[in-house]
Amino acid sequence: MKNIFFYIVLFLLVTGCSTVKHVPDNHYLLDKVEVHSSARNIPKEKFKPYIKQNQNVRILGMFKFHLWLYNLAGKDSTKGINKWLKRIGEEPVLFDDFLSAQTASQLKLFMYNKGYYHSDVDTIIKKKRKKAKVEYKINSGRQFEINEIGFRAEDAVIDSLIQEEVGNSLLKKGKPFDVSIHDAERERIMRILKDKGYYGFSKEFVYFKVDTTVGNYMVNDSVLIKSIRKQNAGGKDFLYEHPLYKINDVFFRMNFDSHRALNEKEDYYSRFDTLVYGDFNFLYIDNLKVKPEVLVNSTFISPGQLYQADRVDKTKALLSGLKLYRFINIRFEELTEEDEEDGNKLLNCYIQLMPAKFQSYSIDIEGLNSSGNLGAGGNLEYKHKNLFKGAEEFTFNIGGSMQKQLTRQKEQFNTTEFGVETSIVFPKFWMPFKIKRFRQRFNPKTSLSAAYNYQHRPDYTRTIANGKISYLWNSSKRVSHQVTPIGVNFVLIPTIDSDFLDDIEGNYLWYSYQDHLVTNTTYSIVYNQQEVDKRKDFWYVNWNLEEAGNFLNMWSSVFSEKPAEDYYTVLGIRYAQYVQSDIDIRYHHYLNKINSLAYRFHLGVGYPYGNYKVLPFEKRYFAGGANSLRAWPVRGVGPGSYSADDADYFNQTGDIKLEVNAEYRFKLFWILEGALFLDVGNIYTIRSDISPEGGLFRFNDFTEKLAVGTGMGMRFDFKYFIFRLDTGMKLRDPVEIKGERWIPGSRKYVWDDFAFNFAIGYPF
Template identity: 75%
Template sequence: MKKVLYYIILVLIISSCSTVKHVPENEYLLDKVDIHNTARNIPKERFAPYMKQNPNIQIFGMFKFHLWLYNLAGKDTTKGFNKWLQRIGEEPVLYDDFLSGQTMSQLELFMHNKGYYHADVDTVVKYRKKKAKVKYVIEAGKQFVLEHVGYRAEDTTIQRLVEEDLENSILKEGGPFDVSMHDAERERITKYLRDRGYFSFSKEFIYFKADSTLGGNRVVDSVLIKNASAEVAKNRDSSFVHPIYRIHNVYFRTNFDPHRALNEKESYYDQYDTLKYGDFQFMYIDKLKVKPEVLVNSTYITPGQLFQANLVDKTKNLLSSLRLYRFINIRFEEVQGATSTVDGSRLLNCFIQLVPAKFQSYSIDVEGLNSSGNLGAGGNLEYQHKNLFKGAEEFTFNIRGSMQNQLNRQSEQFNTTEFGVESRIIFPKFWMPFQIKKFRQRFNPKTSLSVAYNYQKRPDYTRTIANGKISYLWNSSKRVSHQVTPLGVNFVLIPTVDNDFLQDIEGTFLGYSYQDHLITNTSYSFVYNQQEVEKRKDFLYVNWNLEEAGNFLNLWSSSISKKNPEGYNEILGIRYAQYVQSDIDLRYHHYLNKINSMAYRFYLGVGYPYGNYDVLPFEKRYFSGGANSIRAWPVRGIGPGSYDSQDADYYNQTGDIKLEFNIEYRFKLFWILESALFLDVGNIYTIRKDISPEGGLFEFNNFTSKLAVGTGLGLRFDFKYFIFRLDSGMKLRNPVEEKGHRWIPTNRKYTWDDFAMNFAIGYPF
C-alpha cells in the first residue's frame, strides 16, 4: 500500500515539473487565474464566461493530467503515437497579454451591467519559472439601486394587463439596477401577453429609459411598451393597438409527410380526407390510424379559446408521450377578414402536423449482462406495438434467458440460470368508472397491466415467480411523477432446495425466506427529477416508495377459515405475507467544470414483517455490496450488522433495513475513458430481535458502529449508447472485525480478501 502511495506522489511531482516542457522561450504557461472582487454579492462563478484565458484543466484540483499527456509526446510530431498523444491531451495555455486586456474589458462591462458603474478592474501578473499567475482585482464601488420603477404602455388594454401582474415583476424598488434583469423583465412581459391572446406581440415592442441624475447611486427606471406597427395592426384603426387572437379551427394532419408537402405543395393537401370530431377537424390520407378521441384528449389547444403560447409546448409534450409520432409541428395561420363573434378579436387556424413513427417493432439481442457485479450472457426477444387497438395502447411482449457466472465464499464458480417471459400493455388514460374533464391534459395519466413469469436455478435452490399487477401512472408537474399500484400479486414457489443449504439456514433468519409464499400488495411511488437530457447542469433526483402487503387478504382469510396447526393462514394452500415497507433514494449531481463532477447518493429502506409471515419475503429483503452498492464487498456479502457468516458456502446476507451513503468524484481522462474516486458507507440490519442473527439487529445507540466503509478507483468506458464500468473497491472499515479493530489501515495489513473487482454497465447512481 505504501509503495502505491509513493508511486502516486512521485508521478505528481514529475508531472508538475514537466508542465513547461513545450513552453517556448520568452513565453509563460498560464498556471493560475484568480479573481479578487470587492462586491460580495457576486460569486466568482459568475465571472467564468468572461475569462478569455483559463489554465489547463485539472483533476483532483491540482494535477494537469491532460497537459501531462500532451507533454509525453516527442518532438517528432509526424509519428502516429506522438500525434495521438497530442490529440487526446491538451496543449499548454500560454499567457497572452492581449487576451488578458480583453478579459479586463469584459469584466468591467459585466460589472457595469450589474449596476456597478464606478467599477475598476486591474491585473496583477506574477512570473516564476516560465509560469504566470494572473489575478484580476475588481474594485466594485457602490451599486446603483432602483429608486422607482414605472410602467407605461401606449395600448391602454396592455397597460391594464401589465399593472395587474406587477407583483411578479422582476424589477423591484430598492433592488439592484441590473441590465440582465431588464432582459428578464422583457421576456416575462412578452410571455405574459402572449399567453393572453397577443399572438403577434414580441419583446421588440418593450424598451427602457433610466434616469440616474438623482444622485446617491439611485435610478428611476421606466418600462415602455410601444403600440403595434402598421404592418401588425394592418391599419384597422389609427391607434395601431396590438390585436388579440382567438383559435378558430384546430386541424390534425395525422399522417403528415413534410417532403411531399414541400414538393407537391397544394396538390398534396388536396389528397386529404376530412373527418369532424366534436369541434376538431381530422385530415388524413387513406385511413385514420389513431382514434380521434386520443388526439383530442392530448391537446391543450381548443377552438374558441384565446391564443396562449405556453399551450403549444405543452401540447407537443403530451402528444410526444403517446410515442406514435417522430415529429410534431404546430403552426398558426390568420383567417383573413374574419373576427370572433365573442369580442371582435382576430382568428387563427391551428394546424397540428403529425409525422408518424413505426407502430410495430421487434428486436433480438444477445448481450452481456450485469447484476450487481456478476457478469454473464443472455438473449432477449421483444415485440412491441405502440397502437394495438388504435388508441395509442403500448403493448410489449418479452422473452428473456440468461446465465450468470458467480463466485461463492471459497472463490468457486457457479452458474445462475434464468428464464422469463413478460407481457405488458399501457393505456394512455386511467381505467375509471367515470371521466374527469381535462384529466389527461393536466396529468398525462396511464394505466399499466402486466403479467410475468420468472424461473431461476442456482446450485442451492430453484425458484419460480409468477406475478401480475395493475398500476396507474401520472405526472403532476414537469419534474414530478407518481405511480400507484392498487393490486399486485406474486406467487413465489421454491420447488427444490439443496439439503445441505436447507440444513444451514434452518432455524436462522433466512429459514423463512425459502418457503412458498403469496404476496398481494398495494404500493405508491413518487419521483422528483431535475435532470435534463444532454444538459450538463446540477440536478437532484428523489425516489420514494411505500408498500403494504397482505392486510386485506388477512381480513378475508380470517373471516372464512381458521389458522392451520402451525399458526398461520393460507390461500390456495400457500402462506401469504404481511408487511409494510418504505425506501427513499436521494441523488445529487454537481458539475464542477467540463471534466470534473461530484455525485452523491443516500439510500434508506425499511421493511417490517408482521402477522402471517415472520420475515420479509426473500425478494423484498434488502442486500448490500456489489457494483451498485458498497463496492469493496461482493453482492450480498455484508451484514446484517456485524454478523459474521463465514460458515456459509454462498454470499446470501439479507436484512430488513438498508442504509447507504455514496460519494464519487468523477473526471474525464481521454478518448472514451473516464475515471472516478469513490467512498461507500453502509450496511443492512434486521428489525426483529426474535429472528435476528447475532450482531445483526438495528439499534439506535450503536448502528453507526456496524457501518462498513470502502473506497476505490474506477474506470468507465463511454461508448455513448452504454457505459462499461470497472470499479476496484478496497475495504477501510469492516464491521465483522472486533470492536476497536474495525478500521483496517490502522490495525492490520491488507490481504486479497480486502479488495473486490466489479464489472458493470452504466453508472452506479
C-alpha cells in the same frame, strides 16, 4: 496491491511535469486564473462565462493530464499516433494580453449590470519560468438598490393586464438592481401577454428606463410597454394597439412528410383526405392509423380559444409522450383581415405529425451484470406502440441468462435464469367515469403487466410469477407519480438443498426460503431535474411506500379461523404482511467540461408483522456489489456487525438499509473516464426475536456498525452504454472487533479487503 497504488500516484505526478515542454520562447503557459471579488453575494461560478482565457483543464484539481497527453505527441505531424495524441489531448493555453484585457472589461461590465456602478477591476499578472498566473481583483464598491418601480403600457387594455400582475413582478423595491432580473422580467411580461391572446407580441416591445440620479445608491425603475408603430404613406408614425388572436380551425396533418411538402408544395397537400371529428379536422392520406379521440385528448388547443403560448408547449409535450411521432410541429397561419371576428384576428392551427415506426423488435446476445457478477444471456423483445390504434404500448420480452458467482471459499458456481414478461400501457386511466380534460392536465397512463421467472442455483430452485395494474401520471414537468392498487407475487421454491436448509434453519434466513404470497399496494413519486444531453447540475429524488397483506388478513380474520400453525394461507400458501418505505436522493454537480461530482443518499425500512415474521426475500435489503458498497461482494456485508464466515454463500440481507455514496468523475481521453469514490453504509435487522447477533438496528450504536470503503474506477463510454470497472478497498469493516474496525493502522491489508466489480452503466 500497494505497488499498484504507488504506480498510480507516480503516474499522476509525472503528468504534472514538463507542462511547458512545447511552449515557444517569449510565450508563457497560462498556469492559473483566479477571480477575487469583494462582492460576497456573487458566487465565483458567476464569473466563469466572462473569463475569455482559462488554463488547461485539470483532474483531481492539480494534474493537467490532457496537456500531458498533447505533449506526448512528437513533432512529426504526419504520424498517426501523433495526430491521435493531439486530438485526444489539449493544446497548451498560451497567455494572451489582449484576451486578458477583454476579460477585465467583461468583468467590469458584468459588475455594472449587477448594479455595482462604481466597481473597478485590477489585473495582476505574475510570470515565472515560462508560466503565467493571472488574478482579476474586483473592488466592487456598493451595489445600487431599486427605490421606486413604475409600470405603464401605451395600450390601455395591456396596461390593465400588466397592472393586475404587478404583484408578481420580479422587480422589488429595496432589492439589488440586476440587469439579468430585468431580462427575466421582460420574458415574464411577454409570456403573460402571449398567454392572453397576443400572438404577435414580442419582448422587443418591453423597455426599461433607469434613473440613477436619485442618490444614496438608489435607482428608480420604469417599465414601459410600447404599442405597434407603423408609418402611413406620408411617412408619419401612427400607434396601433396590439391585436388579440383567436383560434379559428385546428387541423391535424397525419403522416406528414416535410420533405415532400417542401418539394411538391400544393400537389402534396391536395392528396389529403379530410375527416371532421367534433371541432377538429384530420387531414390524412390512405387511412387513419391513430384514433382521432387520442389526439383530441392530447391537445390543449381548441377552436374558439384565444391564442395561448402555454397551451402550444403543453400540446407538444403531451403528443410527444405518446411516442408515436418522431417529429411534431405546431404552426399558425394568420387569416386575412376580412376574416376577423369581433375585432380579433384569426389563426388556423396546423399540428403536423411525422410518424415513427409503430413496431420493432430486437434480439440481443450480450454480456450481463447483476450486482457485479458477470455472465452471458440472450433476449428477444417485441414492441408495438399503437396496438389498438389508441397509442397503446405493448411489450413482450423473453430471455435467459447464466452467471458465474463465487462462494466464500472462492469456488465458482452457476446460476441459471429464464423469464418471460409482457405489459401494455394505455394513454388514459381505467376508471368507471371520465374526468374532463384529465389527460391534458396530468398525462395519465394505465399499465397492465405480468411476468414469470425461473431461477436455478446449486442450493435452491425458485419460481416467481407476478402481475399488477398501475396508474401513472405527471403533476408537473419534473414530478411523476405511480400508484399500484394491486400487485400479486407468487414465490414458490420447488426444490431446496437439504444441507443448505439445515444451515439456515432457526435463523432469520429460513423464512426467506419458504413458499409465500405477496399482495401489495404501492405509491411512488419521482422528482427529476435531469435534462437529456445537457451537462448541468441536477437533483433526483425517488420516494416509495408499500404495504402488503392487510386486506387478505382482514378478510381471513373475519371469514376464517386461524389454523394450528398460527398463520393464514391462501390456496395453501402463506401470505406476507409488512409495510416498507424507501427514499433515494441524488445530486450531480458539474465542475467543468471534464470534472463532475455525484452524490447519493439511500434509506430503506421494511417492517414485517402479523402473518409473516420477516420481509419476503425479494423485498429484503442487501449491500455490496457494483452499485452499492463496492469494497464488498454483493450480499457480503451486514446485517450490522454480524459475521457469516461459516456460510458457503454470500447471502446477507436485512430490514433496513442506510447508504451514502460520493463519486468524483473525470474524463481522460477517447472513450475512457476515471473515477474516485467513497461508500458508507450497512444493512440492519428490525426484529430482535429473529435477528442474528450484532445485526439489530439501535439508534445509540448503528453508526458503530457502518462499513466504509473507497476505491477507483475506469469507465468506457460507448455512447449507447457505459462499461464500468471499479476496484473497491475496505477502510472500515464492522465485523472486526470494536476499536479495530478502521483497517489502516489496525492491521495489514489482505486480498479479501479488495473487490473488483464489472458493471454496465453508472452506479448512480
